[in-house]
Amino acid sequence: MPATSGRTDAPGHPRTGGSGHVRTSDRMRALLAPFPGWLRLLGAAVLVTELVVGLHLATDARTPATAAPPVRTPAPAVPEPPTPAPTSVAPTPTPAPSASSDLAVTRIEEGTVVRLSRQPGKGSKTIGRVTDPKTGLSFAELGAPWRRSRPIGDGPIKDGRYNLRQTLLTETYGPDGDREWWADLDSQHLWSELDAGDSMYDAARAMLDHKQASAFPAGTTGQDIASQPVRDGWLLARMMRMPPSPDGREASRELSVAIAVDTGRRRPAVLWITIPDTHRRLWPDVHTVVKSLRVVPE
Numbered sequence: 001m002p003a004t005s006g007r008t009d010a011p012g013h014p015r016t017g018g019s020g021h022v023r024t025s026d027r028m029r030a031l032l033a034p035f036p037g038w039l040r041l042l043g044a045a046v047l048v049t050e051l052v053v054g055l056h057l058a059t060d061a062r063t064p065a066t067a068a069p070p071v072r073t074p075a076p077a078v079p080e081p082p083t084p085a086p087t088s089v090a091p092t093p094t095p096a097p098s099a100s101s102d103l104a105v106t107r108i109e110e111g112t113v114v115r116l117s118r119q120p121g122k123g124s125k126t127i128g129r130v131t132d133p134k135t136g137l138s139f140a141e142l143g144a145p146w147r148r149s150r151p152i153g154d155g156p157i158k159d160g161r162y163n164l165r166q167t168l169l170t171e172t173y174g175p176d177g178d179r180e181w182w183a184d185l186d187s188q189h190l191w192s193e194l195d196a197g198d199s200m201y202d203a204a205r206a207m208l209d210h211k212q213a214s215a216f217p218a219g220t221t222g223q224d225i226a227s228q229p230v231r232d233g234w235l236l237a238r239m240m241r242m243p244p245s246p247d248g249r250e251a252s253r254e255l256s257v258a259i260a261v262d263t264g265r266r267r268p269a270v271l272w273i274t275i276p277d278t279h280r281r282l283w284p285d286v287h288t289v290v291k292s293l294r295v296v297p298e
Contacts, residue, residue, distance in 0.1 A: 103212055104220075105238070108227040110201045116226035116237050116257075116286070123284030131296055132187045134163045136263035137271060140292035142166060142185065142285055149185075163187050170279050173248045181251055183275045183282070185289065189267045190260065200234035201227070203260035203268045208238050211256060211272070219243040226257075232295055233261035233268070237286070240274075251276035255283050263295050 108114050127143040141149050149166045168183040190203050212222050219242075226237035240254040256274040263269045273289060275282050 103209055103222065105209070105212070105222040106224060107205075108224040108236075110199065110227075113228050114224075114226050115228045116235065116290075118287055119255075119280070119283035121281045121284050123282055123288055126288060126292070129292070130164055130166075130187070132164045132269075133296065135187050135189055135269035136265060136296050136298065137187050137261060137269045138292075138294045138296045139187075139271065139289050142288070145282075146183075146185070146285075163189075168275075168279070168282075170276050171250055173245070173250065175247070179247055179249070181249060181276060181278075183279060184272065185285075186272045188270055188272070189265070190270050191267075193267050200232075200260040200262060200268060201236070203270060204234050204236040204258040207258035207260065207270050207272060208236055208256060211258075211274070212238070212240060215274075216240055216254070217242050217245070230259060230261070230290060230293065232263070233259055235259045235290060251278050253277040255280075255286065257286050257290075259290065259293065261293070261295060264298070269295075 124146055125143040126140045128141045129138055130141045130149045131138045146166050146168050149164050151164060164187045166185040169180060170183050171181045173179050173181070190206070194203060208222070208224075212220055221241050222238045223241070224236060224238050226235065228235050235257065237255065237257045240256055242249075242252055242254070244252070254274055254276045257272070259271040259273075260268045261271070271289070271293065273286050275285065
């Protein structure tokens, strides 16, 4: 290895000169003198070799061994949480069918025209006209025994649906005579807008179905007896047949008529006429009102 002149190496290492030979002390030369020169050279070479090996070992002892690359032990796989089983969700209850779907009705299907036959008798006199600006309908006002037409807030029946109403008390009944039955002539808007594709026939039928379900005793059956066009609308007439009354009501049938009219407003106007068979003599009033019906421009 090349000599390093003028530098002291690590302790215990001999100093080397610039000639490349190992320098020996006087005592060492005296010891070597009895031996041949080649033997001395050989000994020097061995000494140098030992020095080199010793230096190498010393260097290795100070230099930390290069650590072998760590063996990466794969981390134990973390098991994925099990997919939860589908939770049983109670189905959303389906709304019960509307009352109209449970009605006992013999219908005249749309498109079939059956005209309302004229009922025998004279009926009531006409005393003027009723104009309902809210619905856009104008029609005959009936005289006695009908009460005068009044706004819906003034009368025996207040259900918030109607604008104008004529009423007729047809009977009182019950153990204490405190129950009443009425004939009605009311004007109103249909309570909702028609869906796309619905007709005035659909509006009139909806009104009759609603009345049969809500204004008549349970068990009432209906039979459509007329279905015909009227000016700007459609008329449906239904004979309501009521079960016997445990409270002594005399009326057992009722002629009920719904007339739906397209007045150009968002919702159809509907005229509702219902008269029980105790006053069948007034059934001709239906024809009087239908014949007089007009639409009032906005």
